[in-house]
Amino acid sequence: MSVPTRLSTAISRQAARQTLPAVRAAPLGVQQQKRTRADASTSHAEFNSPFTRGTSGKKDTTVIPSFKKYRSGSETNNKVFQYFMVGAFGGLSALGAKNTVQDFLVNMSASADVLAQAKVEVDLASIPEGKNVIIKWRGKPVFIRHRTADEIKEADETKWESLRDPQADSERVKKPEWLIMLGVCTHLGCVPIGEAGDFGGWFCPCHGSHYDISGRIRKGPAPLNLEVPEYDFPEDTSLVIG
Structure with missing residues (x-):
């Protein structure tokens, strides 16, 4: 390639480089002009957001929309x-x-047969003075003693403070003439014999425990007095145990 040809080629390339930015800038200007016209055509549109306060247009996210029209009653x-x-x-x-x-x-709750045994009523008029009666209550024997005046006096005059299981006679009876106790020896659960022993009360032949006329242990291995159950006198001649 000759020198004049090379020179003309270089001049052409230089001219093309100078005109290319102008050509490229023209479409951007057109686009910018189009966008400006679009914005101008929609600038009058308005949107009232429920999260705006007043007419200032400043957003306030603390404003809660009203739902009154959705309330029922x-x-x-x-x-x-x-x-x-x-x-x-x-x-x-x-x-x-x-x-x-x-x-x-x-x-x-307990069944009917159990409730029937919960309480026992006894006619005291059939028990003469100075006699014992044994009845069954809750599967255990119960001693009922109609004491005489001499027996009551003997039980009261006993120095109960020195006994193995100290207990006054007045604490064991509600009526002095009637003594009600469980007929179970406090040693091993045997049944003592009435009107026997060294103290005129009850005697347990199994191991030799002697009880006085108030049912208090006086001699032998038994540690406690004969137990007194819950009872009441609804009438003068009637006794209810339990």
Whole structure:
């Protein structure tokens, strides 16, 4: 390639480089012009956001939209209905709990035959003075003694403070003439014999325990006095044990 050719080629390339930015800039200007026109055509549109305060257009995210048109009835009626439903469900729950507890207690309670043995009524008019009667209560023998005046005096004059199981006669009887005790020896559970022993009361032949006329242990291996059960006198001639 000759020198003049090379020179003309270089001049052409230099001219092309100078005109290329102008050509490229033209479309950007057109686009910018189009965007400006679009913005100008929609600048009058407005959007009222529920999260704006007043006419300043400043956003405030603490503003809560109003939902009044979605409410059903007044606030007082709604509260009355809610209170009624809570009270109704509470009453039904309490009733169900009561029935459950009642059924459980009925199932756990004693049967009729057991309740029949829970209390025993005795006619005291049939027991003469100075005699013993043995009855059965809850599977255990019960001694009923109609004491004489001399026996009551003897029981009262005994120095009970020095006994193995110290207990006054007045603490063991509700009526001085009637002595009611369980007929079970406090040693090994044998049944003592009435009107026997060294003290005129009861004697256990199994191991030689002697009880006085008040049922207190006076001699032998038994550690305690004969037990006094729960009893009452609904009438003068009637005794209820249990």
